Amino acid sequence: MxxxxxxxxxxxxxxxxxxxxxxxxxxxxxxxxxxxxxxxxxxxxxxxxxxxxxxxxxxxxxxxxxxxxxxxxxxxxxxxxxxxxxxxxxxxxxxxxxxxxxxxxxxxxxxxxxxxxxxLLGPDPLEISLQEFVNRAWSHRTGIKPLLLTQTFVRGLGNIYVDELLFRARVNPTRSSAGLSQKQLTHMWEEMRRLLEEAIRHGGSSISDYVDTSGRKGSFQREHRVYGRGGEPCLVCGSPIQKIFLAQRGTHFCPVCQNL
DNA sequence: AGTATGACCTGATGGC
DNA sequence: TGCCATCAGGTCATAC
CATH class of the missing domain: 3.20.190.10 (MutM-like, N-terminal)
Structure with a gap:
């Protein structure tokens, strides 16, 4: 959660x-x-x-x-x-x-x-430098989505924020990490910080279980652009958000905005 | 080093 | 109402 x-x-x-x-x-x-x-x-x-x-x-x-x-x-x-x-x-x-x-x-x-x-965990997504992020991404042969979920790569991202981050950076989740350009990775690094900081300001995302120490839900689920929106229109271009499975995790993305 | 699969748990939801 | 399958913010271990 x-x-x-x-x-x-x-x-x-x-x-x-x-x-x-x-x-x-x-x-x-x-x-x-x-x-x-x-x-x-x-x-x-x-x-x-x-x-x-x-x-x-x-x-x-x-x-x-x-x-x-x-x-x-x-x-x-x-x-x-x-x-x-x-x-x-x-x-x-x-x-x-x-x-x-x-x-x-x-x-x-x-x-x-x-x-x-x-x-043994990787660097924090809010502390990692752009250069280190790019170097680490280029040093793996795996897909970008499973890599971002790997806690020894960066620590703290999960399924919601990886999908949201890839949408905001307009990167297709099936891409391999090593094949991404400096520009794409820079965009991802910037969006990663912006997304996480914005989500913190909203008190996180509550889908079904999450509540804070006072039992209150977060509100960032209202800002989700792809997560949990399979079949609904993309908020940018209107085409249906696709839901597929990658690394056994539900993966939501816009096939047009995040084209290959 | 990668990836694929199943396991670990319980509850909610939807189809029939 | 009941039963069954499927799905869920996450790791882990094992096997190719």
């Missing part, structure tokens, strides 16, 4: 309420999200910083790092009662934070250092 803009929205809200707070208690329900390794109790630990690392929420404590990936249906919610899908909850100076995850594709990782799974 949540991609970079949604996780960024969550992290900003967490930072306000958790920075400097002390962990009073932690409760973990048996669940796949821990992948067999439940974090320690953490009583008395305090929060140094909350930040985003790709699609991970990273909570830095004085004793180590709690990394939370929300998978497809994960939510971090303040002050809600336990539900059937509550997988963990923490009390930070009287503030209750719960992790709910229906499908359990999310994960919670504990590490005394930043977990390796996070360190």
């Amino acid at each position: 949540p991609e970079l803009p949604e996780v960024e929205t969550i992290v900003r809200a967490l930072a306000v309420r958790l920075q400097g707070a002390t962990v009073g208690s932690a409760t973990y329900w048996p669940s796949r999200v821990f992948r067999g390794v439940t974090p320690p109790a953490l009583d008395g630990a305090f929060v140094k910083e909350v930040r985003r690392h790709g699609k991970y929420v990273l909570i830095e404590l004085n004793r180590g790092y709690l990394a939370i990936h929300l998978g497809m249906t994960g939510k971090l919610l303040f002050d809600v009662p336990d539900s059937k899908y509550t997988r963990a909850k923490w009390l930070f100076d009287g503030v209750l934070l719960s992790l709910e995850d229906i499908r359990q594709f999310g994960r919670v990782i504990w590490g005394e250092e930043i977990p390796e799974g996070l360190r």
Whole structure:
């Protein structure tokens, strides 16, 4: 579910309420999200910083790092009662934070250092330089869509924002990354930043599950130009938006605006 | 190194 | 109303 803009929205809200707070208690329900390794109790630990690392929420404590990936249906919610899908909850100076995850594709990782799974990810799309973006794109032989979804290439893009980005940059999703021109990649890099920043300003996209820490939906789904619009007219040229499958992911694009 | 496939989970939706 | 298939903001592991 949540991609970079949604996780960024969550992290900003967490930072306000958790920075400097002390962990009073932690409760973990048996669940796949821990992948067999439940974090320690953490009583008395305090929060140094909350930040985003790709699609991970990273909570830095004085004793180590709690990394939370929300998978497809994960939510971090303040002050809600336990539900059937509550997988963990923490009390930070009287503030209750719960992790709910229906499908359990999310994960919670504990590490005394930043977990390796996070360190191995590629650069952040909002921080990567144009030159590095171009060089990295040209160094792979794969399709541009699957490449943008690969978190070791850049960290944080998912299916919605890749489709939207390729539409805005007028790049066909079936193109190979190495075959793109400097001009096309420059356009993509610029649109990537613009798109993500705009989506963050809208509080992310809510299709079915995503809500922020207060349970509120984002509004960027109203700005989607291709994602979820298969068969509907292109907002630029009017031809029907196509939906195909690439790398097993639904892929939406305009065959005219994004011609080969 | 690439790509293709299935697995992991649960719920919503649409066709019959 | 029920049953079945299909689909969903994401990784992962395995096999060619």
